[in-house]
Amino acid sequence: MRILVVEDDHFHASFLQGVIAEALPEVTETLHAQDGLQGEAAARAGHFEAIVMDLQMVPRNGVEAARTIWRERPRTRILFWSNYSDEAYLRGVSEIVPANSAYGYVLKTASRERLKLVLRAVLIDGQVMVDREIQRLRRRSASPRHVLSDSEYAVLLDLALGLQDRLIAERRGMSLRTIQNRLLTLYEKLGVSDDEPGVPAFNKRVRALSRAISTRTLNVEMLETAQRDLDHWLSERRD
Amino acid sequence: MRILVVEDDHFHASFLQGVIAEALPEVTETLHAQDGLQGEAAARAGHFEAIVMDLQMVPRNGVEAARTIWRERPRTRILFWSNYSDEAYLRGVSEIVPANSAYGYVLKTASRERLKLVLRAVLIDGQVMVDREIQRLRRRSASPRHVLSDSEYAVLLDLALGLQDRLIAERRGMSLRTIQNRLLTLYEKLGVSDDEPGVPAFNKRVRALSRAISTRTLNVEMLETAQRDLDHWLSERRD
DNA sequence: ACAAATCCTGCGGGTTCCCGCCATTCGAGG
DNA sequence: CCTCGAATGGCGGGAACCCGCAGGATTTGT
Incomplete structure (x- = not known):
């Protein structure tokens, strides 16, 4: 062998x-x-x-x-x-x-x-x-409901790359509002809190990425492969 | 010894x-x-x-x-x-x-x-x-002018943690517009392009963090210590 | 000491984002 | 058959963001 x-x-x-x-x-x-x-x-x-x-x-x-x-x-x-x-x-x-x-x-x-x-x-x-x-x-x-579904993870990747709602919607073939709903649950699961009296005012988008990275839900390698996938998609979208 | x-x-x-x-x-x-x-x-x-x-x-x-x-x-x-x-x-x-x-x-x-x-x-x-x-x-x-100054790096950390412009301004003791100017140069140095004809429409904030991480300008460890510093600052701000 | 460069700041406006409200669809269970 | 919950989206508005324009302050070079 x-x-x-x-x-x-x-x-x-x-x-x-x-x-x-x-x-x-x-x-x-x-x-x-x-x-x-x-x-x-x-x-x-x-x-x-x-x-x-x-x-x-x-x-x-x-x-x-x-x-x-x-x-x-x-x-x-x-x-x-x-x-x-x-x-x-x-x-x-x-x-x-x-x-x-x-x-x-x-x-x-x-x-x-x-x-x-x-x-x-x-x-x-x-x-x-x-x-x-x-x-x-x-x-x-998995124990709380912190586990991301596959589709939520996909949206997280798009968000992490800096895509705007509109583009994410196009890439995933869904409506704008649906993407925003996904983002909503994403924020929830990643612990991006609504503005509490204590310390409000976070940029949720950035905060979500930040937390995803801190919690090792995302890491650099995955980010880079996602970027390559995105480049690929973008290049064949130009038709 | x-x-x-x-x-x-x-x-x-x-x-x-x-x-x-x-x-x-x-x-x-x-x-x-x-x-x-x-x-x-x-x-x-x-x-x-x-x-x-x-x-x-x-x-x-x-x-x-x-x-x-x-x-x-x-x-x-x-x-x-x-x-x-x-x-x-x-x-x-x-x-x-x-x-x-x-x-x-x-x-x-x-x-x-x-x-x-x-x-x-x-x-x-x-x-x-x-x-x-x-x-x-x-x-x-350092060769292009891609190198971040210390103050730019500080703003980058704040951005990465998800702080909004207003809060960054408060934390760094500067005006809102100044912070936004810093962000401008930050975007430039991190290669967050203005929307080109090819593939426009990025969320600059998220994109900046994303690139900072991909290029190893930031890493998880530094992000976590920055978070602790922020928590500390937030707690003593509440006075 | 004067000019140039750089940094800081206010104002205004066009976008994007976040999200409440609500209608539709579809499968599971009563 | 009816209901309920989850997933999908349209509409609309308030907040945050990006940034050009322009005036003032500080630093730097000569």
Whole structure:
């Protein structure tokens, strides 16, 4: 069995390779790519069926790399291995995972034993396995009604890029007023308060973005991919 | 000589300790703190005169920790050791470094030899040393007139937190129109274009924040400390 | 010391935003 | 069949925002 490691931090990569050698004796060859682009190329060239993928990398983060890899070979088993439990990554990953494909999400703070377990479960046995820490995040954000629906998230992205109501409406194919209603619930869920007697007067739009970023609902990577998507949409709108 | 290492990534910490042992034979004891809070406490208790500090940590990032440490002992020599060359960190660090105190800024991607060199220069010889990579960043952003003045940066922070023009004006002790002029130049410097024929219609305010984050002029950590400052100001305004 | 450049400020007006009020649609449950 | 709730939108108005114009203050260069 051959395995691909996509990880830009050298220390983490070598640690990971050590654990792999120990946990997966059936591995005959491990290849190491330093970023998302290299990872995609290596996956395309090497026909790997098992990949360990870091999330935060430049250029091309793990979510993007995984998307193109899965588009070409949906059966690939990918274990995401990340420092962060950002909701943005979580959402990004769950948006792109194909049906019936094995994947996992484990934090770098996980113990060596746990990592070995997850490696076997996902890459060998083809199971789906998500770190408890991540699951807790999902549930925590779900517990109040703070969880954003997919359509609300889409509007949030548009807002974050600086689109005006009118353009968002056009892009999402809805009326202006509907978008504004979405924004309303968005403000609510992000905790952008109505002006209370104490400290009123926020610019809700900016405040929403600000809070989305502070709470890790959005992060820089996702913002950048969203920008690219927007550029793409804009360019083909000019017709 | 005794040295304090503040670093939350275990692999990086142990690597660093190895390099320290090799480069600084005069070190008799190294203490390891896992985050900014622990770092502050350790510095307070241990009277260290030399510290190596990671920047991105939770809770309490390296900039904040360094600020309180320097407030108590301005002569402390601090070497910042970070993965990122965010302008936000750079600005944060240069805002808090006391006069005549030794510090340095080196990237984790630097070679082992370079790290050894910087360790000696800053912690032993008391020099100021900033990674070439970082210097380039500073110059690159300075080359057009894209570099933000301190007052513009302050307004950017307020904007990012969602304050309205009026409140920013009050907080900074200036007139409404002045703030709006600042915002004008801010938009210009951040590349928030006037509506061109191609794709007009951006919400400039949100767009400015969005670009500031994409270009690493702002990052989450700085946003969060700014929020705390704001809370503080708001609470003592209520009089 | 005089001029130029830069910063600060008031005024006015065209847009965009936020949101209350209300009508329509559609699926779930009584 | 009726009702209820959630999602969709039209209308309209008050507030905030963006910014051109223009006068005054402060700093800087020579």
